Amino acid sequence: MAMAKIRLCVDQPLGAGQSVPLTEAQAHYLFGVMREGVGTQVLLFNGRDGEWLAEVTEAGKRKGALTCLEMTRTQSAPPDLWLLFAPVKKARTDFIVEKAVELGVSRLQPVLTDYTNSERFRRDKAEAHVREAAEQCGALILAEVEDAVPLDRLLAAWDPARRILWADEAGAGRNSAPAALLADAGPGPWAVLIGPEGGFSDAERDRLRTFDFVHPVALGPRILRAETAALAALTLWQAHRGDWR
Numbered sequence: 001m002a003m004a005k006i007r008l009c010v011d012q013p014l015g016a017g018q019s020v021p022l023t024e025a026q027a028h029y030l031f032g033v034m035r036e037g038v039g040t041q042v043l044l045f046n047g048r049d050g051e052w053l054a055e056v057t058e059a060g061k062r063k064g065a066l067t068c069l070e071m072t073r074t075q076s077a078p079p080d081l082w083l084l085f086a087p088v089k090k091a092r093t094d095f096i097v098e099k100a101v102e103l104g105v106s107r108l109q110p111v112l113t114d115y116t117n118s119e120r121f122r123r124d125k126a127e128a129h130v131r132e133a134a135e136q137c138g139a140l141i142l143a144e145v146e147d148a149v150p151l152d153r154l155l156a157a158w159d160p161a162r163r164i165l166w167a168d169e170a171g172a173g174r175n176s177a178p179a180a181l182l183a184d185a186g187p188g189p190w191a192v193l194i195g196p197e198g199g200f201s202d203a204e205r206d207r208l209r210t211f212d213f214v215h216p217v218a219l220g221p222r223i224l225r226a227e228t229a230a231l232a233a234l235t236l237w238q239a240h241r242g243d244w245r
Contacts, residue, residue, distance in 0.1 A: 004053060006034060007043040009131045009142070014049040014068055019057070022064040031059050042066060045134075047142040050075040076140055079242040080189040082107040084164070085230055086196035087121045087148065092227045096194075097126050099227070101133035101143050103234040104242060109191075110148035115198030121148045151204060160213040162189040165237060167229045168208075168216040169199045178217040178233065182240035190241065192233045194226055 008030075012020050022030065030036050040056045044066065051073040054066040083105045087093045100108060108130070110121045126145045134142055158164075163185070165178065193214075200208070208214050219232045238244045 004041040004043045006030065006036070006040075007045070007051075007135045007138070009135050010044050010046050012046065014044055014046055014052045016068060016070065018052075018068040020044060020054060020066045020068065022066070024062045027060060027062055027064040030056070031064060032061065041069075043072065044068065045140055047134075047140070048075065051140060073140060078104040078106050078139070078141055079238070081105050081234070081237060081242065082109055082162070082189075082191035083230065083234065084109045084111050084154070084191050084193040086111055086113045086116045086194065086226065087118045088197055088226050089118055092225075093118065093121070093126075094129055095227050096230050097129045097145075098133040099231050100234060101130050101139060102137045103231070103238060104139075105143050105234065106141065107144045107146065109146045109154070111151045111154055111193075112148055113151050113196050114201035114204055116196045117198065118196075123147055152207070155207070155211065158211075158213065160211075162191055162213070164191045164193050164211075164214045165233060166193045166208055166214050166216045167195070167219050167224075167233050168205065169195060169223055169229070170205065178219065178236045179240060181215055181217060182237060185241065190237060192230070192237060194230045194233065197226055 008026055010020055036056065037059045038056050042054050043051055044054045045051045050071050052068045053070050053072050054068045056064060057067050058065040081104065083100045085096055087110050097108060123145055130143050130145060219229055224232060
């Protein structure tokens with residue numbers, strides 16, 4: 001059996017013999033852009049029922065349908081890792097969302113900080129990027145996307161059982177090395193906190209340091225852009241605590 005080259009995220013339940021209708025956008029992509037048709041095999045997932053090999057049984061300009069043939073991968077969960085990030089300019093926020101999905105984040109929580117300076121965060125747009133990234137990278141789950149909340153409010157309601165790896169841009173050469181911290185840490189859920197383009201304010205930095213569950217770390221001797229810091233911190237966490245080991 002030839003390997004399916006196209007992977008789609010759907011909302012419908014998946015199971016042997018299940019018929020799955022396509023949205024208009026999916027039909028356009030599959031039949032108009034990719035020039036596929038009846039008989040094409042496609043991989044489907046919905047974040048709940050694993051991954052399934054399906055075959056196109058109906059193809060039209062604005063609609064189509066597939067039938068599930070067999071499961072190719074059982075459902076599995078990613079490591080319990082969240083990303084807390086201050087939204088930046090649109091293209092860079094899209095980049096953060098996309099790469100966080102590729103790196104196995106289970107929840108995306110935008111936070112509003114004193115120096116957050118970007119256009120309004122669009123949760124629906126971020127969710128669309130999550131789906132697209134999951135299709136491309138082979139993820140079986142869809143990272144949850146939350147509405148943006150002020151950092152103070154988030155910290156006030158935080159469950160201390162979930163530790164926060166705080167990328168403190170002002171801590172180069174002073175804070176703990178993240179590799180050492182993560183290697184010595186015990187089990188439990190984590191979150192990574194990344195600041196805005198202007199960094200955290202002094203007041204925010206002082207408050208973050210009052211929480212035992214917040215662990216400030218430096219990400220090297222250079223100041224990183226927000227999207228670079230997110231990738232660096234998530235990569236370090238995956239290498240020491242996640243499913244890369």
